[in-house]
Amino acid sequence: MSGNRDCDTSPRRGVSSAPTGVDRRAFLKAASLPCLAACAGWAGAGRAVPLLALPASESDAQFIREAKFYEKLPYKKIKCKLCPRECVIDDKERGYCGVRENRGGTYFTLVHSRVVTAHIDPIEKKPFFHFLPGTVAFSIATAGCNVNCKMCQNWEISQVRPEQVRSTYVPPPRLADLARQYQCASLAYTYSEPVIFYEFMVDAAEAARENGVKSAVVTGGYIQADPLKKLCPHVDAIKVDLKAYSEKFYKEVVNGELKPVLEALVTLRKQNMWAEIVYLVIPTLNDGEQEFKGLARWVKSELGPDVPLHFSRFHPEYLLKNLPPTPLETLERAKAIADAEGLHYVYLGNVPGHPAEKTYCPRCRRIVVDREGFSVSAVNIRKGKCQFCQEPIAGVWT
Numbered sequence: 001m002s003g004n005r006d007c008d009t010s011p012r013r014g015v016s017s018a019p020t021g022v023d024r025r026a027f028l029k030a031a032s033l034p035c036l037a038a039c040a041g042w043a044g045a046g047r048a049v050p051l052l053a054l055p056a057s058e059s060d061a062q063f064i065r066e067a068k069f070y071e072k073l074p075y076k077k078i079k080c081k082l083c084p085r086e087c088v089i090d091d092k093e094r095g096y097c098g099v100r101e102n103r104g105g106t107y108f109t110l111v112h113s114r115v116v117t118a119h120i121d122p123i124e125k126k127p128f129f130h131f132l133p134g135t136v137a138f139s140i141a142t143a144g145c146n147v148n149c150k151m152c153q154n155w156e157i158s159q160v161r162p163e164q165v166r167s168t169y170v171p172p173p174r175l176a177d178l179a180r181q182y183q184c185a186s187l188a189y190t191y192s193e194p195v196i197f198y199e200f201m202v203d204a205a206e207a208a209r210e211n212g213v214k215s216a217v218v219t220g221g222y223i224q225a226d227p228l229k230k231l232c233p234h235v236d237a238i239k240v241d242l243k244a245y246s247e248k249f250y251k252e253v254v255n256g257e258l259k260p261v262l263e264a265l266v267t268l269r270k271q272n273m274w275a276e277i278v279y280l281v282i283p284t285l286n287d288g289e290q291e292f293k294g295l296a297r298w299v300k301s302e303l304g305p306d307v308p309l310h311f312s313r314f315h316p317e318y319l320l321k322n323l324p325p326t327p328l329e330t331l332e333r334a335k336a337i338a339d340a341e342g343l344h345y346v347y348l349g350n351v352p353g354h355p356a357e358k359t360y361c362p363r364c365r366r367i368v369v370d371r372e373g374f375s376v377s378a379v380n381i382r383k384g385k386c387q388f389c390q391e392p393i394a395g396v397w398t
């Protein structure tokens with residue numbers, strides 16, 4: 001699960017075996033929950049603990065809840081209203097994401113509390129740079145996704161149906177307990193696409209909040225306005241993977257659409273939700289200067305100059321192994337263009353040690369968050385302001 005940090009997917013519908021090309025035993029060893037115990041030591045717990053003692057059942061009853069956003073249609077059909085795809089689904093069939101099923105004219109999610117992977121990660125890995133810097137996030141995913149990205153780094157879990165991967169029953173109160181036990185400031189819904197486990201995410205966020213734990217969402221932003229607005233009061237930060245600034249790319253590489261993602265970003269601004277944007281720069285596909293300029297102009301005019309924009313380095317993955325990693329010069333050119341357009345916080349990602357990993361005060365230019373890779377060595381922000389010149393620094397700092 002390393003490399004690119006965005007999370008793109010393509011469910012393989014109707015397949016009951018392990019993902020093609022992956023030895024199931026090796027995959028489960030690498031991706032499934034026991035890895036959580038190994039990661040826990042990193043977070044300072046100092047020991048590997050069997051965190052998830054609740055066994056998974058052979059029945060899927062414990063994972064099923066009625067879906068929140070859908071319309072009933074004649075002949076027991078339904079129309080899903082969660083993401084812009086608006087799947088129309090016959091009885092006993094599933095939507096494109098593979099984790100929602102029509103059973104007799106009622107629509108259900110099949111992945112509530114159905115965790116396929118969990119890690120304790122630095123929040124900088126998501127990446128969030130203006131949200132509780134230096135803390136760790138209890139990070140979870142279920143199977144499935146609502147898009148189909150050729151550069152997906154987490155395809156082993158995002159491109160499968162829930163039955164294709166081992167999962168563990170981890171209900172929201174248990175998640176909140178685990179986050180507190182491992183001193184995580186937040187739960188992060190990540191790796192696959194949290195939109196498709198929406199009901200679980202909302203319940204987990206409520207349980208977390210009751211326990212003093214915040215919630216951070218890592219998403220492609222392919223979601224309808226109504227569910228997005230209703231999600232905002234429950235969570236504290238949302239990172240959107242803006243995969244390109246062209247419909248052509250979304251159509252050919254993502255199997256999605258750009259327009260709804262831009263609309264989602266505007267919705268987040270109107271809801272006063274803290275949001276950061278990541279743009280994975282892929283050689284030849286979305287690395288044109290005009291695209292960088294158009295993106296930066298749009299962000300500034302529609303969202304304002306304080307939204308962090310992370311240009312992240314691509315590493316060959318999944319169906320784009322034929323392309324090289326992003327040249328550093330390309331990333332630096334993207335940053336220079338976005339800086340020139342007036343954005344205040346433009347970062348480079350997947351280039352550890354680069355000066356563009358740090359947060360600079362937009363007024364005095366001193367370093368307000370000293371960061372290298374996923375490590376934070378100093379936060380010079382007090383009460384949301386630069387401690388050197390008192391300029392407000394946008395973000396969630398406590």
Ligand code: SF4
Pocket residue numbers: 080081082083084085086087094095096097098100145146195196
């Ligand atoms: S969430 Fe899933 S079922 Fe619903 S419209 Fe999107 S892809 Fe289709």
